[in-house]
Amino acid sequence: MAQKRAEMIVETRSKLIKAAREAFAMKGYADSSMDELTAEAGLTRGALYHHFGGKKGLLEAVIAQIDGEMTARLSDVISGASSNWEGFVEESIAYIKMALEPEIQRIVLLDGPAVLGDPSQWPSQSACMQSTQHSIQRLIDEGTIRAVDAEATGRLVMGALLGASLWIANADDPHSASSKAIESFVTLASGLLIEG
Structure with missing residues (x-):
């Protein structure tokens, strides 16, 4: 029963x-x-x-479902990478590109913040932050990137990715914004690399 x-x-x-x-x-x-x-x-x-x-709780559930699917897709990107650095960069680029997908754009990046408030405060962001921090610490430990503070850098990376995604979703030309965001992110992230 x-x-x-x-x-x-x-x-x-x-x-x-x-x-x-x-x-x-x-x-x-x-x-x-x-x-x-x-x-x-x-x-x-x-x-x-x-x-x-109510309707707001239903939106939260829909976003949680989409977020779970996004996480699974990003995990596949990481697992297919030839190095931890490549996985970190390719995962970040894939996240930025997801802002072009109509369902993610409308539900997660436009309606979500309008109804639920600041996305950086959503429960799902805590898991993303921990994952990003873990990736950065692994890159530090293996000597790929500079010995930066993993938490601070993780928060900066997550802020940049989320900010870029929100910009893309609200842009007059989302495809152009996405291309610019990806190019700029790769340039910024490359500054972490240890030369040579």
Whole structure:
């Protein structure tokens, strides 16, 4: 009985997240009606409130799902790199390029900050910060980059990547902004390298 209830909860949450993700990507958060979302999922407004507390909680769940997918994609980039330095740079470039993807751009980079506030304060950013700091410490330990403070450098790198992504999402010409951001990031990051 408990197993069936747990499965029903997962199924209900999945239906609501799927319907919301499609609506937010197509119409944006503000223009997505809770009645339409729940009808699309074949559920009631009560189910939405019960599982997510409202539309804002549903947006948080959608962003968490997208963020998880982004993290998995970035992990694949790192694992395919020939060195830790290449992995660090390629992961950063891939993150910047994701700001061009319509769903990420609209839900995570435009509507997310407008509704949920500063993305650097979102729970997912803590995990990203730890991962970046770990990557930097590994590069220091292997003698690839200068002996900088790993936490401070990690925060600067994350701030640069997030700032670039928000700029790209809001730019009149996102593709041009992305190219400029990537070129500038590589130049900045290369300053960490130990010469020779």
